[in-house]
Each structure stands twice: as C-alpha cells, then as structure tokens.
Amino acid sequence: xxxxxxxxxxxxxxxxxxxxxxxxxxxxxxxxxxxxxxxxxxxxxxxxxxxxxxxxxxxxxxxxxxxxxxxxxxxxxxxxxxxxxxxxxxxxxxxxxxxxxxxxxxxxxxxxxxxxxxxxxxxxxxxxxxxxxxxxxxxxxxxxxxxxxxxxxxxxxxxxxxxxxxxxxxxxx
Amino acid sequence: xxxxxxxxxxxxxxxxxxxxxxxxxxxxxxxxxxxxxxxxxxxxxxxxxxxxxxxxxxxxxxxxxxxxxxxxxxxxxxxxxxxxxxxxxxxxxxxxxxxxxxxxxxxxxxxxxxxxxxxxxxxxxxxxxxxxxxxxxxxxxxxxxxxxxxxxxxxxxxxxxxxxxxxxxxxxxxxxxxxxxxxxxxxxxxxxxxxxxxxxxxxxxxxxxxxxxxxxxxxxxxxxxxxxxxxxxxxxxxxxxxxxxxxxxxxxxxxxxxxxxxxxxxxxxxxxxxxxx
Numbered sequence: 001x002x003x004x005x006x007x008x009x010x011x012x013x014x015x016x017x018x019x020x021x022x023x024x025x026x027x028x029x030x031x032x033x034x035x036x037x038x039x040x041x042x043x044x045x046x047x048x049x050x051x052x053x054x055x056x057x058x059x060x061x062x063x064x065x066x067x068x069x070x071x072x073x074x075x076x077x078x079x080x081x082x083x084x085x086x087x088x089x090x091x092x093x094x095x096x097x098x099x100x101x102x103x104x105x106x107x108x109x110x111x112x113x114x115x116x117x118x119x120x121x122x123x124x125x126x127x128x129x130x131x132x133x134x135x136x137x138x139x140x141x142x143x144x145x146x147x148x149x150x151x152x153x154x155x156x157x158x159x160x161x162x163x164x165x166x167x168x169x170x171x172x173x
Numbered sequence: 174x175x176x177x178x179x180x181x182x183x184x185x186x187x188x189x190x191x192x193x194x195x196x197x198x199x200x201x202x203x204x205x206x207x208x209x210x211x212x213x214x215x216x217x218x219x220x221x222x223x224x225x226x227x228x229x230x231x232x233x234x235x236x237x238x239x240x241x242x243x244x245x246x247x248x249x250x251x252x253x254x255x256x257x258x259x260x261x262x263x264x265x266x267x268x269x270x271x272x273x274x275x276x277x278x279x280x281x282x283x284x285x286x287x288x289x290x291x292x293x294x295x296x297x298x299x300x301x302x303x304x305x306x307x308x309x310x311x312x313x314x315x316x317x318x319x320x321x322x323x324x325x326x327x328x329x330x331x332x333x334x335x336x337x338x339x340x341x342x343x344x345x346x347x348x349x350x351x352x353x354x355x356x357x358x359x360x361x362x363x364x365x366x367x368x369x370x371x372x373x374x375x376x377x378x379x380x381x382x383x384x385x386x387x388x389x390x391x392x393x394x395x396x397x398x399x400x401x402x403x404x405x406x407x408x409x410x411x412x413x414x415x416x417x418x419x420x421x422x423x424x425x426x427x428x429x430x431x432x433x434x435x436x437x438x439x440x441x442x443x444x445x446x447x448x449x450x
Contacts, residue, residue, distance in 0.1 A: 022227055028289040031361070051186040059193045066200075067220045069287070070294035070330060073200030080197060084190040133201065135291040138337045140358045144291075 005102070009045065013061055016041040021068035033150035036075075038065060039126050040159035042083055043119050044167075048101045051087045058083035071134060078129035082122045093118055107160055108169040119159070123152050215285055215296040221328030224284040224296055232425070239425050246314035276391050279304065279429045286333075288361040288421045293333040295319065297427060300327045308389065310430040316395035316418035317341055317354075317383060318427050335361050335421055342387050343396050346380040348373070354381065354396050354415065361421050364397060366413040373411065375402045381415055387442075388432045395419075 016038045024035045042058050062076030069075065090105065095114065107115045131144040131151075181188065215221065259265055281303075285296035299305050301324045311318040311331050319333045332339050337358045343366065344351035352369040366381055379399045385392025397415030405412045 021223070025287070031289055034289070052189055055186065055189050055193060059197075062197070067217060068215060068223075068285075069290075070215050070296075071290070071292070072204035073197040077194060077197035077201065080190060080194050084186070135337070135358060138291055138358050140291055140337075143359060 013041055013057060017061055017064045020065055025068060029154060032147050033154040034147065035154055035158055036151065037155060037158050039123055039155060042079060043122055044104050044106055047090060047099045047103050047105055051084060054083040054086060055080060074130055074133045077133065078126045081129060082126050085125065086122065089118065089122065106167050107163045108167065120156065123155055127151050215294065216300065216323050216325040216328040216330040218325060218327065221296060221325065225298055228284040235425050238423060242314055275432060275434045277431045279431060281427055281429060283424050283427055286424055288335050291337050291358045293335040295331040295333055297329055297331060300325050300329050302326050305329050305429060310389040311427050312390065312394050312430060313419060313424055313427045315420060317390060318419055318424060320389065321429065333421065334419065341396065342384045343381050344384040345375060346382050351384045362417055364415050364417055366415055367410065369411045369413055371404060371409060371411055375399055375411060375413060377402065388435045388438050390430055
C-alpha cells in the first residue's frame with residue numbers, strides 16, 4: 001500500500017463526506033428513505049485494508065457526518081460496527097481462488113450477485129443500529145423498520161449508480 | 174506476562190473497536206441531556222460556517238416565499254398596531270414599568286434544518302456574540318419552532334418542536350385548559366396534545382397556543398389546530414392530535430424570545446421544587 005493509494009483513499013472519503021452533508025442530507029424520499037451513501041464508501045474500501053485502519057477511517061467519517069446531522073455519536077457507533085465486521089464477512093464470502101489483493105469489492109469487479117450478498121447485510125446492520133438508537137425511548141418500532149427497509153433499498157440503488165458512473169473496472173491479468 | 178501481551182496484540186482490532194465504540198456511546202449519552210457539549214454539534218464554528226456558505230447559495234430559491242410570509246406578518250402586525258393606537262383625546266397613564274418590557278425578540282436565519290428523523294434539530298446563524306442564550310424559545314411568524322440547545326460564539330443549535338423529547342407547555346385557546354404538546358415522531362405536520370383530562374370538551378378546530386406558564390414562550394403563540402380527539406387507550410387523558418401551524422419544511426427565518434423574567438421564575442420554581450413543562 002503506497003502513499004499515493006493511501007492519499008487517494010482518504011481523498012475519496014473526504015469527497016463522500018462532503019457530498020453526504022451538503023447534498024444528500026436534504027434528500028429524503030417519501031419521508032422514509034434516507035440516503036446514507038457514505039456507508040458505501042466503507043463497504044468499497046480495498047480488500048487488503050485491515051480492520052484497524054478501517055475502524056479509524058470510519059470513526060472520523062462517522063464523527064464528520066454526526067456533526068452535520070446533530071446526531072452525536074449515532075452514525076459513528078453504527079459505522080464502527082460494519083467496519084469491524086467487514087473483514088470477517090469478506091473472509092466468509094471468499095470466492096474460489098481467493099481475492100486479488102488490492103481490489104475494491106465493487107459491483108464491476110465482483111459481479112452483481114456477490115456484491116449484493118456482500119453489501120446488503122452490512123448496510124442493513126448499519127441502518128438497523130442507526131434508526132433504532134436514533135428513536136430510542138420512543139415507541140416508533142414500525143416507523144423505524146419502515147425507514148430501515150426503505151433506506152437500505154435507496155442506498156443500494158444509489159451505490160450501484162455511483163459505481164457504474166464513477167468507478168473503473170480493474171482488468172484481471 | 175509475554176503471553177498476555179501477545180494475546181492483547183492479537184485482539185488489538187477488537188480492543189480498538191471497543192474503545193472507539195465506547196467513545197461514540199458516551200457521546201450519545203452525554204448528548205441526550207438538554208445541554209450537551211457545545212463542540213460536537215452543528216453550532217461548532219467550522220460546521221456552522223459550512224452551513225452558512227451553503228445557505229448563502231440556496232437562500233435565493235426561497236426568497237419569494239420568505240417575502241410573502243414577511244408581508245403577511247407585517248399586515249397582521251399593522252392591524253394589531255392600529256387597534257393599539259391611542260385616539261388623540263385619550264390620557265395615557267403608565268401603570269408599572271416592570272410589566273412593560275419583559276420580553277424581547279431577536280431575529281436569526283436558519284442555516285440547517287431536518288424534519289424526517291425522530292430527533293430533529295435546526296442551526297441558526299447567531300450565537301453568544303449576538304446575545305443568544307441556552308434555553309431561549311424559538312418561534313417564527315407561523316408559530317412555535319423549538320428551543321435553543323447549545324450556543325457557540327456565532328451559531329446555535331435548536332431542538333426542533335419535531336423532537337420526541339421536547340415538551341411545550343400549551344393551552345386550548347377557547348377554554349384555557351392546559352396540556353403539553355409533544356411530537357410523536359410520525360408526521361412532521363402533526364403533534365399530540367397530552368395531559369388533557371377526559372372530562373374536558375375539546376372540539377375539532379380548536380386552536381392550541383402556548384400557555385406562557387414557564388416564560389420560555391410568551392403567552393398566545395400559535396402551536397396548532399385540533400384535528401382529532403379520541404379517548405386515550407388506558408390513561409385518564411384524551412388523545413388529541415394537532416395539525417401544527419408551523420411548516421417545518423419551509424423555515425428560513427426565526428425569532429428568538431428573550432424573557433427578562435425567566436431567570437427569576439426559574440429560581441423561584443427551583444426553591445419551591447416545582448418543575449413546569
């Protein structure tokens with residue numbers, strides 16, 4: 001992992017953060033579907049990134065989003081969970097022949113089926129934790145459930161669109 | 174000893190995870206108190222300046238609706254002023270100067286707003302430098318907006334009325350029965366009026382206004398209109414649904430209520446042990 005890659009990873013994170021708090025913060029479809037696209041940044045971190053740097057990155061991204069959403073700590077807490085689980089989950093889903101080292105686990109690199117089975121549970125975990133901490137102390141169980149499901153679908157669609165538009169396919173050797 | 178260190182080294186990722194998660198959870202807990210730390214929210218100077226730049230761009234799109242609402246408020250105030258104007262042959266005797274100016278309003282611009290979460294906040298472009306204090310009431314020309322939570326030098330964060338923890342002391346205008354308005358987290362246009370006993374007759378269309386009991390809001394600021402009255406399921410109270418007068422999706426300017434009696438009232442309540450919400 002050379003310094004150019006590290007810088008490009010951090011810069012991408014910064015772009016995701018800016019896009020999230022300036023544009024997507026005001027975008028809520030039908031009052032239930034939130035677009036937490038920054039989750040897809042953590043999901044798309046390179047395969048060889050270990051858990052510790054992933055945790056640190058997600059802590060700072062989460063704090064940044066929290067500052068702007070006034071949801072102190074909630075985004076951070078839920079993002080840390082998927083950063084911690086991510087590496088293990090990748091080990092479970094290892095395809096025959098193993099991973100290429102510095103690949104991004106994106107739609108084009110890994111195929112639609114693999115990408116969905118990798119990202120849907122992670123996004124679901126994040127959103128469930130987020131919306132249930134956020135509505136803690138109220139009896140909004142079904143409202144939160146509705147928000148979780150609608151947001152997971154929305155984020156997934158947005159994430160796929162962003163990948164198709166902006167991510168490049170890595171040619172295999 | 175070495176094996177312990179080896180073991181700790183092997184689970185270092187887990188330890189870091191627990192540490193960071195503990196920081197996040199302690200922040201969530203500390204933020205749940207009404208006066209949180211001023212640094213980690215949108216009244217922070219950097220975050221505030223980003224929102225300010227953003228709203229400088231976006232504001233132009235809402236100018237016409239802002240102008241219309243200002244004009245309506247002006248017309249209302251002019252009508253009120255006309256009724257207060259003294260005829261030429263009247264005599265004016267001031268009764269007590271301490272009663273005259275117990276409330277002052279300050280205007281501010283909203284630079285950040287949310288309404289779809291269960292706990293919504295706003296950010297405004299004024300802070301302690303402009304005399305904003307924690308706990309001040311916030312209204313706009315339509316009705317109640319919320320309460321100031323934290324203040325930095327140039328920005329403040331407001332707990333929106335659309336926050337499941339905020340209670341606003343209110344009363345039904347027609348019969349002066351009082352209760353508390355609280356948002357139930359479902360629809361940003363509706364809220365619940367709580368603690369109204371069953372024997373009270375509440376009609377659909379009754380106006381609900383602030384009671385003025387705790388001097389955060391002056392008496393008679395609009396909150397909403399009753400649209401549904403049901404007997405509560407298992408309590409002694411009615412289940413009343415209000416349609417809120419304030420359109421939270423279009424807030425651009427707000428007024429902050431500074432009450433000069435609030436400190437005195439609060440200390441009086443404290444010494445007598447009354448908590449009034």
